[in-house]
Amino acid sequence: MSRYSVVGRRVPPVDGKVKVTGEAQFTVDIQLPRMLCGRILRSPYPHARILHIDAQKALNLPGVRAVLTGADMPEIKFGVFSHLPATHDLYGLAKEKVRYVGEEVVAVAAVDEWTAEEALELISIDYEVLPAVFDPIEAMKPGAPLVHEDAERNISRAPHFEFGKVEQAFSEAYYVREDSFATQPVTHCALETHATIAQWDQAGRITIWSSTQSPFKICEALAYVLGLPLNKIRVVKPFVGGGFGGKADGLFPMDLCAVMLAKKTGRPVKIVNNREEEFTASRRRHPYVITLKTGVAKDGTLLAVDAKAISDAGAYNSWGPAIIGRAGVQLMMQYRIPNVRYEGYRVYTNKAVSGAMRGWGNLQMRFAADSQLDMIAEEIGVDPADIRLRNCHESGDMMPNKAWIPSCALAECIEQVSGEAGWRNRRARKTKNRGMGMGCWAYVSAAKQLAHDSTAAIIKVFEDGTATLITGASDIGQGSNTTMAQIAAEELGVELDDITIVSGDTDITPLDLGTFSSRVTFISGNAVKAAAEDVKKQLFPFAAERLGVSPSDLVSRGRRIYVKDNPELSMAFGEAVKGCLYSVKGQHIVGTGNFNPDTVVVDQVTYEGHSGAAYAYGVEIVEVEVDRETGEVHILSRYGAHDSGTAINPMQAEGQLQGASFGGLAQALYEDLATDEGQVMNPSFLDYKLPTALDVPAYEPTLIQSPDPGGPFGAKGMSEGCQIATSPAIANAVYDAVGVRILDLPITPEKVLKGLREQEVASSTKAIKGGAK
Amino acid sequence: MKEMLSLAVNGENYEVFVEPRMTLLEVLREELRLTGTKEVCDLGTCGACTVLIDQKPVLSCLTLAVACKGKAITTIEGLKDGDKLHRLQTAFLEHGAVQCGMCTPGMILASKVLLDENSHPSEREVREAISGNLCRCTGYGKIVEAILAASDEFAGEDSPRRI
Numbered sequence: 047m048s049r050y051s052v053v054g055r056r057v058p059p060v061d062g063k064v065k066v067t068g069e070a071q072f073t074v075d076i077q078l079p080r081m082l083c084g085r086i087l088r089s090p091y092p093h094a095r096i097l098h099i100d101a102q103k104a105l106n107l108p109g110v111r112a113v114l115t116g117a118d119m120p121e122i123k124f125g126v127f128s129h130l131p132a133t134h135d136l137y138g139l140a141k142e143k144v145r146y147v148g149e150e151v152v153a154v155a156a157v158d159e160w161t162a163e164e165a166l167e168l169i170s171i172d173y174e175v176l177p178a179v180f181d182p183i184e185a186m187k188p189g190a191p192l193v194h195e196d197a198e199r200n201i202s203r204a205p206h207f208e209f210g211k212v213e214q215a216f217s218e219a220y221y222v223r224e225d226s227f228a229t230q231p232v233t234h235c236a237l238e239t240h241a242t243i244a245q246w247d248q249a250g251r252i253t254i255w256s257s258t259q260s261p262f263k264i265c266e267a268l269a270y271v272l273g274l275p276l277n278k279i280r281v282v283k284p285f286v287g288g289g290f291g292g293k294a295d296g297l298f299p300m301d302l303c304a305v306m307l308a309k310k311t312g313r314p315v316k317i318v319n320n321r322e323e324e325f326t327a328s329r330r331r332h333p334y335v336i337t338l339k340t341g342v343a344k345d346g347t348l349l350a351v352d353a354k355a356i357s358d359a360g361a362y363n364s365w366g367p368a369i370i371g372r373a374g375v376q377l378m379m380q381y382r383i384p385n386v387r388y389e390g391y392r393v394y395t396n397k398a399v400s401g402a403m404r405g406w407g408n409l410q411m412r413f414a415a416d417s418q419l420d421m422i423a424e425e426i427g428v429d430p431a432d433i434r435l436r437n438c439h440e441s442g443d444m445m446p447n448k449a450w451i452p453s454c455a456l457a458e459c460i461e462q463v464s465g466e467a468g469w470r471n472r473r474a475r476k477t478k479n480r481g482m483g484m485g486c487w488a489y490v491s492a493a494k495q496l497a498h499d500s501t502a503a504i505i506k507v508f509e510d511g512t513a514t515l516i517t518g519a520s521d522i523g524q525g526s527n528t529t530m531a532q533i534a535a536e537e538l539g540v541e542l543d544d545i546t547i548v549s550g551d552t553d554i555t556p557l558d559l560g561t562f563s564s565r566v567t568f569i570s571g572n573a574v575k576a577a578a579e580d581v582k583k584q585l586f587p588f589a590a591e592r593l594g595v596s597p598s599d600l601v602s603r604g605r606r607i608y609v610k611d612n613p614e615l616s617m618a619f620g621e622a623v624k625g626c627l628y629s630v631k632g633q634h635i636v637g638t639g640n641f642n643p644d645t646v647v648v649d650q651v652t653y654e655g656h657s658g659a660a661y662a663y664g665v666e667i668v669e670v671e672v673d674r675e676t677g678e679v680h681i682l683s684r685y686g687a688h689d690s691g692t693a694i695n696p697m698q699a700e701g702q703l704q705g706a707s708f709g710g711l712a713q714a715l716y717e718d719l720a721t722d723e724g725q726v727m728n729p730s731f732l733d734y735k736l737p738t739a740l741d742v743p744a745y746e747p748t749l750i751q752s753p754d755p756g757g758p759f760g761a762k763g764m765s766e767g768c769q770i771a772t773s774p775a776i777a778n779a780v781y782d783a784v785g786v787r788i789l790d791l792p793i794t795p796e797k798v799l800k801g802l803r804e805q806e807v808a809s810s811t812k813a814i815k816g817g818a819k
Numbered sequence: 820m821k822e823m824l825s826l827a828v829n830g831e832n833y834e835v836f837v838e839p840r841m842t843l844l845e846v847l848r849e850e851l852r853l854t855g856t857k858e859v860c861d862l863g864t865c866g867a868c869t870v871l872i873d874q875k876p877v878l879s880c881l882t883l884a885v886a887c888k889g890k891a892i893t894t895i896e897g898l899k900d901g902d903k904l905h906r907l908q909t910a911f912l913e914h915g916a917v918q919c920g921m922c923t924p925g926m927i928l929a930s931k932v933l934l935d936e937n938s939h940p941s942e943r944e945v946r947e948a949i950s951g952n953l954c955r956c957t958g959y960g961k962i963v964e965a966i967l968a969a970s971d972e973f974a975g976e977d978s979p980r981r982i
Contacts, residue, residue, distance in 0.1 A: 058912035065920030066908040066927060068855015068895035075854035235955050237859045237867060237921035287857075287921035288955050321860045523919025523956055697915040701961055705918065708958030731864035731953065739946040739959040746960075 051603055052535040052542050053759045056697035059528045060547060061285070061521070070285045073241040073257045074318050081243070082111055084307050084317035085162035086300060087152040087169055088327055089144035092396035092724030093178035093191065096143060096151065096171060103168040104154060109161035112310040113169070114153045116141035119306065124267045126295050126365050129497040135194065135362050138271075138302035143176070145193050145361035146398050147724045148327030153303035155315050180724055182358045182393035183335065193361055193394035202359045202392040203367035205374060207653035209446035210385030215350030219341030221426050226337045227414035228790035229773075231358070231719040232712070233330040234403055235736060238287020239319040240328055244304035246312070253280045256301055259289040259522050260560025263296025265552045268305065271297070283550030286522040290709070291402035292329045293522065294562040295364055325729035329364060329401035330719055332357040332392070334373065334410035338418055346426060346433040350385035351377055355411065357400065359392045364401030365562075366392050368495045371648070373407035377415065378445040379488040379661060380456075381437035386446050396724045402562060404709060408489060409770040413791060416485045416774030420781065430484050430778065431464050434665070438486070441752075448654045453762070455689035455752035456486065456663035462748055463687040467667040479672050480682070483778025486665045489767025490658035491757070492565035492643055499659075500642035501570050502556035503577040505534060507585075507635040509627050511605055511620025512544040515577075518558025519570035520550055524702060524765055526566045529694040530574050533758050537578030539602025540619055556638075564763025567694065568659050569641055571758035576639025584635050589622040643756070660754045660762040664688030664747075666707060666771040670779040672786075674802060677795030679715060679780055686747035686771075690764030691754040702765040703747040710772025712737050718792055824885055828853065829897025837884050844868045844879035847894060855895040855924050859953070866952030869925035870894050876932045895924035898931070907931055910969035911962070918956035926952045930966045939970050 048054070064070040101113040116139040125134035139150050152169055156162035177191040184190055185200040193200055216222050243255040252274070258264055261281040269276050286293065300317045307315040319328065339352040355373050359366050374388030423433040438456040445451070463484075464470060472482050492499055504516040515534045521527040531545040538544075549555060558570055586597035589607045593600075593616070599609050607622055609615040626633040643659035667685040672678070686703065693699040716735050720727040728734040747768075753760020773791055781787045786801030821836040828851060835850045844861075847853045847870070856879055859867035863881040870879045871893040898905045904912075907927050911917050916926075926949055933940055933948035940948070945966045946959070954962060 056915070058915070059917060062912045062917045062920075063904070065917050065923050066895075066904065066911050067899060068853070068924050070920050071854065072857075072921070074858070075848075077849075077852065237857070237865070237919065237953065237955055239859075285920060288919040290955070321862065523921075525918065697961075701915045701918060701957055704958040704960045705956045709955075730862055731860050732862065736953050736955065738950040738953065739963065740950045742958055742960075744942075744960055744963070745958065 050536055050759065052532050053692065053694050054696065057528065057532065057542055057695060059525055060531050061527050072238055072285045072287055073243060073255050074238065076243055076255055076284060078243065078245065078314040081314040081316055082155040082157060082307070082311060083159045083162045084153060084155045084304055084315045085166055086150050086303060086317065087154070087166045089140065089147055089149040089151050091144060091173055091175055092147050093176040094144050094173035095176060096140060097174055098172040099152060100170045101152060104165040107161065107165050107168060109157040110154060110165045111157070111313070112155045112307050113165070114303065114306055114310065115139055119302065120271045122271045124271050124297055125363055127496065128266050128270065133363050133367055136299055138299045138306065146396050148323070148398055149361065150299045150303065153307055155307040155311050178396035178724060180395050180397060182356050182395055185393050185395050186391065193396060197394055200394040202363060202394050203370055205371040205390045205653060206388065207374065208387040212350045212352050212385045212387040215385040216341045219349045220344040221422065222339065222341040223418070223422060223425070224337065224339040225418050225421065225789060226335070227417065229334045229410040229413055230791050231330045231333045231400070232717040233325060233328065233719050234290040234292030236288030236290055236292055239321060239324045240293065240298060240300060241318040242301045242304045243314055243316040244301070244308040245314040246305065246308040251278055251280065252305060253282065254301060254305065255282045255284055257286050257293060258283055258296065259294040259520055259562055260296045261520060261550055261552050262518065262557050263560055264301060267297035271302065280553040283520055289522040289561065290404045291562065294402045294560060295329070322729045325719065325734060326726045327398055329399055331403035332359065332366060332369060332400040332407065332410065336411065336414040338414045340418055340422060342422055342426065344426065346423065346428040346436050348381055348383045348437045351383050352387040353377055354389045356391045356393060358397065359394045360397045360399040361394060362399045364399050366400055369402065369407040372493065373411040375447065376408040376411040376488070378447060379490065380439065380486055382439055382443060384446060397721055398726065404706060404766045405769045406766065409773065412487060412770040413773045413777070417777050417789070420778045421787065431460055431469055434484065434486055435460055449656045449658055451661050452756055453691065453752055453754040454661060454663055455750050458752070459663060459665045459687040459689050459750050462750060463665050463667050463685050466748065467685040469667060479674060479783055480669065481779045481781070481783025482667060482669045483775045483782055484665060484667050485771035485773070485775030485778065487767045487771035488661055488663050489564055489763065489770070490661055491568040491763030492659040493563050494645045494647050494657045495563060496559060499559060499565065499569060499645065500640060501558040501573045502638060502640045503570065503573040504556060505577045505581050505637040507581055507623050509620065509624040511540060511618065511623055513538065513540065514546045514548055515574065516548045516555050517570055517574055518549065518555040519566050520558070520561045522561050524561065525695065525698040526561065526570065528698060529567055530570060532694050533571050533574045534578050536759065537575050538581060540605050544605070564662070564766045567761050568757050568763055569643065571761060572641035573639045575758045576641055577637045580639055581635055581637030584633065584637065585622050585626065588626050588629065589617055592617060592625065660757055662690045662762050662764050662767050664768050664771060666775045668772070668775040668779045670776065670783055672780060672783045672798060674784070677799035677802065679776065679793055679798060681711065681743055683743060684745040686745065686768065687750050688747055688764065688768055689750045689752050691757050691762035692751050692760035693749050694759065694761050696749060699749055699764060700747055703768050704745055706765060706769040707745060707772050708737065708742055710769040711742060711776065714773035714776040714791060715793055824888060826887060826892060827890065828892045829894060839883070839885050841884050842880055843870065843882040843884045843887055846884040847879060853894050853896050857921050857924060859921060866929060867922055867925040869928045869952065871928055871932065874935065876929055895928060898927065906972055907966065907969045910965040914961050914965035914968055916957065916962040916965035922952055922954040926954065926962060934970055942967060
């Protein structure tokens with residue numbers, strides 16, 4: 047008999063059937079009576095003052111029901127960090143000036159999309175175009191145009207910290223090198239675009255259906271902006287067609303536009319981004335420029351690292367002020383480094399807003415650090431796998447910032463994947479233009495970024511032993527509905543089919559911050575487990591009395607409650623529930639569970655603090671072939687081993703690892719959100735190329751299931767981190783194949799060819815010099 | 820000016836008033852409320868709006884509804900047989916090929932066309948058949964696995980697979 051009966055099983059998603067039959071209703075699929083269509087007129091300029099808006103012609107168009115401008119929006123700004131009002135910078139519609147091409151300026155509600163679109167064309171706006179700035183390094187220079195007048199040198203946030211004695215460590219190091227790296231902007235491309243529906247009824251209740259990763263953050267921000275109590279706002283999260291961080295902000299301007307249009311018209315209003323708006327005016331990953339100096343001992347032991355990172359914020363904050371800090375923390379999460387200095391600058395530019403994206407600042411820093419680690423390994427003559435093994439964290443390690451790591455099986459992952467890929471004898475098999483590269487990842491499960499990170503769950507048990515699980519966890523396609531149901535079924539001792547899950551409705555479920563920071567399995571999972579424990583706490587005394595034992599003698603499994611040492615003595619789970627209900631007490635079984643990790647928000651002066659509940663780790667090996675004629679990089683094979691604790695559902699875990707690695711590969715080789723003077727140049731799938739099924743070979747990651755002591759059944763977060771190992775693995779493989787080191791993503795054929803040409807020139811120069819001797 | 824249009828969708832006949840400029844996707848989703856067909860790019864670049872017309876895959880966002888008069892249209896809602904899921908639908912579930920679900924309807928219909936024409940395709944043929952359907956969640960691995968499994972079940976695992 048295996049240890050668990052439901053946890054660890056490869057079950058299909060609990061909400062899968064409605065997805066394969068087309069029944070699943072996403073926000074865009076919802077149709078309400080008398081619903082209007084909302085559209086948004088966006089700024090054509092990267093930086094301009096709004097002088098005058100004339101919407102009369104639009105208002106006169108038959109079918110138009112309302113036109114709103116910045117003047118109609120509440121005066122209170124909002125932002126992601128509810129506890130930090132100084133970071134709030136959005137109104138819903140621009141009030142005085144616009145800061146990027148695509149910023150929301152006017153919102154229209156009309157009887158249908160055609161009319162709304164026509165109305166947008168009838169609005170005329172006088173702008174005073176202002177000087178704009180597009181490059182973060184330029185933006186920091188004195189005299190550069192200011193995106194926000196109160197942000198000196200355009201700096202949105204600049205975390206600096208030093209732990210240990212960096213300069214002294216460099217002076218004592220055997221080898222020190224400094225390199226510069228850069229990463230490009232990419233965007234989430236969730237197949238469902240951002241969509242929202244708002245209704246403001248006559249009783250003063252607001253209901254929003256939104257494609258969001260965080261319904262409660264919408265609720266909270268809206269209550270704040272409108273000055274309403276939380277119970278006047280209901281946010282429903284229907285099925286969500288992917289998020290990847292792009293829907294993690296909570297309240298977006300479009301949500302507020304829909305709410306204000308609904309108030310004005312007295313009718314529900316739906317606003318759906320089209321694909322072009324998704325590319326130009328949603329969110330994107332921060333591009334980084336990183337200078338990284340690292341010192342090692344002769345055996346490859348990392349002694350010190352000094353990093354300077356400048357990220358392109360775009361025009362507003364979103365999650366960015368936290369992301370620039372996480373890039374620095376990433377330096378300490380992966381390997382033991384006693385001396386660490388970090389200077390981060392998040393810098394405003396007149397471009398679309400950089401925000402959260404799977405991997406959160408860690409991807410950019412890991413591309414730099416795991417690329418440079420290979421460069422160091424080569425110089426000192428150590429194998430890339432060995433330099434990683436020498437430095438990787440172990441369970442119980444304390445990082446220099448006083449954060450500790452409850453579990454880490456990175457070394458096992460490296461050994462495992464090296465075996466699978468034949469890493470140790472790759473030299474013997476090396477053929478021309480082919481190469482192998484390794485990249486590692488570390489990622490926090492539930493970093494405390496906001497004022498708290500607690501959540502709760504409720505389990506209501508029916509008299510036949512089936513149950514409804516009510517959780518605030520937001521399933522955005524990653525499968526939390528299934529893993530939460532598996533955790534509940536396991537702890538209750540019933541079958542998965544016995545659990546019905548209710549999630550994504552702020553009226554019903556307990557508070558949950560949302561799906562981001564790899565927190566759901568760990569935080570919400572622990573709350574669900576606690577709620578199931580509470581059910582048993584209520585149920586077992588009754589069953590114990592019936593069975594003539596003590597409650598502590600009982601366990602439940604397979605829909606029965608047993609006496610541990612005498613399994614013959616048992617009763618059906620449902621019978622116990624029924625018994626409680628029919629007893630004199632008339633006891634209903636409703637379990638509740640809270641969970642609050644023992645973490646703290648990082649100290650904003652010292653940058654110290656145990657802010658992460660757990661850490662997941664992993665490694666990828668990629669084998670490539672480089673076409674010397676075209677510079678193209680072909681992925682031949684991929685291997686991966688990942689320590690994400692107990693896999694609640696191994697099939698889903700693999701799917702997450704494969705999907706994240708796919709995203710990493712897309713960023714490494716293909717995607718680049720190109721802008722010219724702030725205008726996105728490739729705002730469609732025609733020009734911004736997503737990899738297809740032909741571009742990615744099969745990838746079967748191995749799960750190293752080392753249980754985390756604090757996770758539910760030993761699980762920890764795993765959906766984000768593996769995205770960050772793929773780009774250094776590919777860069778290292780390209781170098782191994784042809785000796786060309788790419789320091790800036792993406793690794794395009796042009797860059798590879800340029801590197802090959804430089805090699806040829808260098809070797810012919812050498813030959814000429816040799817001949818002259 | 821709207822005109823009356825007869826459409827045969829999933830074996831049922833519908834009469835709808837449509838503007839000539841309306842796409843099949845708009846009519847399916849907004850007039851017939853068959854929202855299983857997804858709008859993702861509205862530009863013919865992602866495959867999510869794939870439906871079958873006379874058993875051939877068509878991008879409904881690029882197809883005018885008025886051009887579909889008298890043709891048999893199949894959407895994802897019409898794929899199961901009574902209560903029984905199509906073997907591709909089952910395989911997508913059992914092999915973890917469904918994450919967010921937005922690409923799923925188009926992906927399943929595109930692969931149905933493949934299996935109808937080629938009962939035991941190679942992995943390469945599967946990848947080619949779905950190369951016009953974008954997925955952002957899965958990395959395609961489990962989708963390919965599901966389609967291959969569905970073809971094995973239909974063809975019998977022992978029957979030769981094309982290389």
